[in-house]
Amino acid sequence: MQHTTVGIVGGGPAGLLLARLLHNAGIDSVVLESRDRAYVEQRQRAGILEQGTVDVLRAAGAGARMDREGLVHEGIELRFGRRSHRLDFPALTGGRSVMVYAQTEVVKDLVALQLAEGGPLLFEAEVRAVEDGDGGRPLIRYTHQGREADLSCDYVVGCDGFHGVAKHAFPAGVLRSYERAYPYSWLGILADVPPSYDELIYAHSPRGFALGSMRSPTVSRLYLQVPNGTDPADWPDERIWDELDARFALDSDWTLRRGPITAKSVLPMRSHVTEPMRHGRVFLAGDAAHIVPPTGAKGLNLAAADVVVLAEAFARFQETGSADLLDAYSDTCLRRVWRAEHFSWFMTSTLHTDPDQSPFATRLQLSQLDRLASSRHAAAEVAENYAGLPIGPTAPTAPTAR
Numbered sequence: 001m002q003h004t005t006v007g008i009v010g011g012g013p014a015g016l017l018l019a020r021l022l023h024n025a026g027i028d029s030v031v032l033e034s035r036d037r038a039y040v041e042q043r044q045r046a047g048i049l050e051q052g053t054v055d056v057l058r059a060a061g062a063g064a065r066m067d068r069e070g071l072v073h074e075g076i077e078l079r080f081g082r083r084s085h086r087l088d089f090p091a092l093t094g095g096r097s098v099m100v101y102a103q104t105e106v107v108k109d110l111v112a113l114q115l116a117e118g119g120p121l122l123f124e125a126e127v128r129a130v131e132d133g134d135g136g137r138p139l140i141r142y143t144h145q146g147r148e149a150d151l152s153c154d155y156v157v158g159c160d161g162f163h164g165v166a167k168h169a170f171p172a173g174v175l176r177s178y179e180r181a182y183p184y185s186w187l188g189i190l191a192d193v194p195p196s197y198d199e200l201i202y203a204h205s206p207r208g209f210a211l212g213s214m215r216s217p218t219v220s221r222l223y224l225q226v227p228n229g230t231d232p233a234d235w236p237d238e239r240i241w242d243e244l245d246a247r248f249a250l251d252s253d254w255t256l257r258r259g260p261i262t263a264k265s266v267l268p269m270r271s272h273v274t275e276p277m278r279h280g281r282v283f284l285a286g287d288a289a290h291i292v293p294p295t296g297a298k299g300l301n302l303a304a305a306d307v308v309v310l311a312e313a314f315a316r317f318q319e320t321g322s323a324d325l326l327d328a329y330s331d332t333c334l335r336r337v338w339r340a341e342h343f344s345w346f347m348t349s350t351l352h353t354d355p356d357q358s359p360f361a362t363r364l365q366l367s368q369l370d371r372l373a374s375s376r377h378a379a380a381e382v383a384e385n386y387a388g389l390p391i392g393p394t395a396p397t398a399p400t401a402r
């Protein structure tokens with residue numbers, strides 16, 4: 001039977017980055033991914049990398065194309081009450097910024113590196129179960145291109161997303177889940193038109209939330225709050241542009257450039273945390289353990305932070321025989337996870353309009369947004385969370401100046 005040190009279930013950003021970090025530390029791993037390479041590389045998802053994620057990709061040797069093609073952003077714009085307010089990240093955080101570089105591109109870069117230099121990465125390898133094997137070692141049972149196989153591992157890491165199977169290896173009663181669903185979704189579009197803005201726009205409006213983002217200097221990525229259950233077919237292109245125009249409208253002159261829409265999809269939103277993130281020799285990382293609503297762009301960054309902590313813990317165990325960081329993994333990650341859960345919930349509930357929202361609740365949202373626009377302390381709280389908190393067991397809850 002095949003054997004590896006770390007069996008990684010799932011070849012999304014968490015699994016691929018973990019494999020890269022372990023490879024750099026001289027620890028062997030195998031990545032099993034159920035989908036094919038093209039699907040994984042084209043799945044349209046997150047677009048913003050925190051400063052810490054950028055630093056980690058560079059240090060891992062996966063930052064060359066990101067540094068050439070990524071767009072450094074030093075702030076975001078908040079729009080509400082038909083006015084615009086900028087949050088200046090370096091000024092508010094002691095020099096931190098973010099990078100606009102799509103998840104699709106991060107995944108392409110990590111796949112290329114893994115195939116060129118790393119251990120095995122199998123596509124179309126669907127894990128059916130993670131079970132107890134000989135001598136307390138876990139066993140991954142999977143089907144690769146129609147053939148059943150087993151992989152024995154010293155450790156297994158479930159990087160298999162929200163619907164993953166690795167968490168089912170935890171005995172009944174071990175896991176506890178916390179969840180919040182939201183009464184709205186996002187309609188996301190890609191359009192072949194240069195963005196009409198230099199920095200991302202997060203807009204509160206009486207018609208609902210809108211977000212202006214980008215994929216490159218020539219491709220816009222935009223989102224609209226829509227009711228749960230919305231069918232993208234009910235949103236012809238003109239209707240989307242008219243609604244974006246209405247939600248981004250300012251008292252001053254401002255024009256949203258329109259162009260051909262090349263993709264439309266609806267994303268539901270939820271907050272979800274599964275604790276603990278480790279049982280015995282099985283670990284969970286990324287969306288397999290926690291989901292955030294996308295307002296605030298934390299999902300991909302949290303996945304990266306988890307695997308950085310885990311790779312350091314494996315490296316320390318290999319070098320010194322000490323399992324202290326492995327033992328601390330779940331607590332270390334969950335502290336940061338819950339901070340990001342709070343921030344994502346805060347951004348979501350401050351900027352969206354609940355279908356049953358009272359006028360009182362709307363006035364509270366506007367008061368909160370006014371506070372962000374007028375108080376350096378309030379703005380710094382959002383800027384620190386957005387640009388990203390430090391990663392690791394000894395990380396303080398406030399970022400250190402760079």
Ligand code: FAD
Pocket residue numbers: 009010011012013014015032033034035040044045046047048103125126127128159160161162163164165267285286287288294296297298299300303
């Ligand atoms: P995933 O990216 O989900 O990767 C898990 C991988 O495991 C997948 O490749 C999957 O095919 C594989 N897998 C699953 N089950 C098995 C199995 N049994 N065997 C083998 N492989 C398996 N975040 C933002 O910040 N902004 C956004 O706009 C945004 N949009 C999103 C849209 C959608 C539809 C989704 C689902 C997420 C979005 N996110 C967004 C969140 C962000 O993309 C995720 O947090 C990020 O992908 C987490 O990475 P991951 O590797 O943990 O999980």
Ligand code: DHB
Pocket residue numbers: 045046047048200211213214221294295296297298
């Ligand atoms: C993007 C997604 C987000 O959730 C966000 O807060 C900012 C940008 C994006 O896809 O570009």
